[in-house]
Amino acid sequence: MLLLCPMLVLGFLYYSSGKLHLRSLGQRPQVDKDISFWDMGRLVVYDKQGFLIKPDGKLPLELQYKYGNLSKGECKPGFSEFKMISLYPKFVKPAPMFLDLNFKRMSKISNYPPPFGIKTQENMITVILDETKNYGLGDELDRLSCKRCIIVGNGGILFNKSLGSKIDEYDVVVRLNEAPVKGYEKDVGTKTTMRITYPEGAIQKPDLYEKSSLFVFSAFKPPDLKWLKHIVFKEKVRGTDGFWKSVARVVPRNAAEVRILNPYFIQEAAFQFIGLPRNNGHMGRGNIPTLGTVAITMALHNCDEVAVAGFGYDLNNPHSPLHYYEKLKMSAIKDSWTHNISKEKEFLQKLVAAGVIQDLTNGI
Incomplete structure (x- = not known):
């Protein structure tokens, strides 16, 4: 006693x-x-x-x-926010999807260089934003009082699930990198509100882009924003210095259809949600969340209901398909030095178990 x-x-x-x-x-x-x-x-x-x-x-x-x-x-207003706060009491919702001309006032990203912030890149970002002139989802979606969002991952688990019509029912459909739609409509749907990517992940063949969607750019290193400037101003992309593979030379989008993803979502996903090493605020081994988890983090701040499909790495089955659109096997994910897949999966499992997000393919 x-x-x-x-x-x-x-x-x-x-x-x-x-x-x-x-x-x-x-x-x-x-x-x-x-x-x-x-x-x-x-x-x-x-x-x-x-x-x-x-x-x-x-x-x-x-x-x-x-x-x-x-x-x-x-649509259930505020549903995901309430669920997230119940699971994680220090969650604070207001965090804009995209950078606008007031981005320098965001203290949480000012002290970090890419990918966790905007330090050293302020002038380049200002030049790009002055040209794009648009910083939201578009008038129709911005006016919605309640948004249902789905993040469509690239996982092989999507194949032959016939979820296309279900995916198209959401107000905001987010796709990642070069994952194709054409030829896979039955499983992945036809609707694309935005495609989040970075130079090495962007679709390289202009004819494979959807006719209308936002090109949402996520910067991971300083050369990325220089590349985006070339794309926005329709300048010739010269050389590949600073990139780990070839990059797109042309993106068939007008400047008004380009957005810069708020890097706070990378920072929050990495350091607060997953618990990856800070590495003094610089990119390092195992401290970068996957773009899918970054997109989910973005949706938690900006959507009333959040669902995912095509998520889940089954590392115990190395011969299963990594992506729904190619023959690359699951074992290839082990070659990645930037991600910590096991810790990231633990975070996503928390969200699913608490009902914060809905997993349509039950892969998480």
Whole structure:
């Protein structure tokens, strides 16, 4: 009993200070190990990243009533945000999808170079944004009071699932890198709101691009933004210095159809959500999240409901197809030095288990 009393007092003090911190800053202190405390007679345990362990997934009565009165399939306002905060109390939603001319005011990205921020690239970004002049999804989507978004991954698990019509029902359909649509419509759908990519991942044949979609650029290194400037201004791309493979020379998009992804999503996914090494804010071995997880992070901040399809690396089956559109095998993912697939999968599994996102292919 003598030992128990001080422990209870310490637990209460931690809990009280944590709740005050939550209310003032929307987050709990970062810790390097699991923590637990008692809340209303219930043991609450958070992991070292700040995620609730074993969330009950229950909605408050007011939300049960609110969502219960919606028609089947109707968008549920604020659903993913509520679920995310229940799982990860320090989640703060406001974070714009794309950079606009006020990007220098975003303190969270100002102190990091690409891929985690914009340091050293401010002038180049300003030049590009002055030319694109558009910084949202477009008038129709920007006016929606509730958005249902789906991130379509490139995984082989999508093949022969016939999810195309289901995918096309979402308001915002996000695709990644060079993953094709033509010829795979039955499984991946026909609708593309945006395609997120970087120089080495961009489609290299202009005729393979969809007729209308946003070209969303994610910068991982300084040469990437120089490449984007050439693309936006229709300049000739010269040389391949700074790139690890050949890059697209032409992107069939007008400047008004180009966006720059907010690098905060890379930073948050890497350091806060997955817990990858910071490496003094520079790209290093195993500290870059996959573009799919970055896209999910973006959607959590900007969509009311979030779903995914085509996610999941089955590393125990090295001969299974890595992508739905080519013969590359799962074993190839082991060659990647930038990603930590196992830690990333742990994060995504938390989201699925808590109902923050819906996994249509059940690969996560």
